[in-house]
Amino acid sequence: MASDLRREQLLLRAGFLKEQGLDYVLDRPELHPPGKAAGAGKHPSKPGGDVPEPSAEMAAGRALLAQWETAKECRRCRLCEGRKQVVFGAGDPEARLMFIGEGPGADEDAQGVPFVGRAGQLLTDIITKGMGLERKSVYIANIVKCRPPDNRVPLPDEAAACLPYLKAQIAAIGPEVIVTLGKTAVLYLLGIETPITKVRGKWLSYEAIPVMPTFHPSYLLRNPAAKRDVWEDVQKVMAKLGIQRP
Numbered sequence: 001m002a003s004d005l006r007r008e009q010l011l012l013r014a015g016f017l018k019e020q021g022l023d024y025v026l027d028r029p030e031l032h033p034p035g036k037a038a039g040a041g042k043h044p045s046k047p048g049g050d051v052p053e054p055s056a057e058m059a060a061g062r063a064l065l066a067q068w069e070t071a072k073e074c075r076r077c078r079l080c081e082g083r084k085q086v087v088f089g090a091g092d093p094e095a096r097l098m099f100i101g102e103g104p105g106a107d108e109d110a111q112g113v114p115f116v117g118r119a120g121q122l123l124t125d126i127i128t129k130g131m132g133l134e135r136k137s138v139y140i141a142n143i144v145k146c147r148p149p150d151n152r153v154p155l156p157d158e159a160a161a162c163l164p165y166l167k168a169q170i171a172a173i174g175p176e177v178i179v180t181l182g183k184t185a186v187l188y189l190l191g192i193e194t195p196i197t198k199v200r201g202k203w204l205s206y207e208a209i210p211v212m213p214t215f216h217p218s219y220l221l222r223n224p225a226a227k228r229d230v231w232e233d234v235q236k237v238m239a240k241l242g243i244q245r246p
């Protein structure tokens, strides 16, 4: 039991967490009581043993790890044929805020991390400069985990095949608020087919989690004037989460 837990810790630290940019989770001092070694978790060790009880973030990390272990070899839909790698998601397994986009582009496919291209930089700016948060404190994922050819919109059967991964991510993380980016995320996560202009800025719900739809950062690159609308939407999210404007 103890060796199993230690093996899981090593797996989390050396594999999944590092690849997803999550390895900081077990080393963040603010997540651990004073005097405990980094990585020891939030709960005290059992008397007489040096193996800590799994912390909440480790439990969430484990759940994500299990999904990632399956997803990285996934061939459930045709998008596996053109991918360099699966882009599972990145961020804090205990994030209060989750962003959901459409699917990986070329940069994401190359790096294995969501939202790292030009649109990704814009999303990062929204999170860091707009909301005053660290990017690694939120969780970012997509409807599909493999790059659609020519960056086309995922087809319904592709989204349906991939959605269980996203649902499992949401279940593991348990965000207090989800922000969907663009029409595709609203369509496939919530089953609402409507122009994004009709729903952005209005609170929706997924499994009792408040969902704020807004424009996709790629749209903002083409239509910078829409940044004002996104800022309005983001302010509603900040108010819901009690985040003060920096």
Ligand code: SF4
Residues within 6 Å of the ligand: 071, 074, 075, 076, 077, 078, 079, 080, 086, 144, 145, 146, 158, 161, 162
């Ligand atoms: S897009 Fe999703 S369902 Fe399709 S192959 Fe990739 S991980 Fe599997």
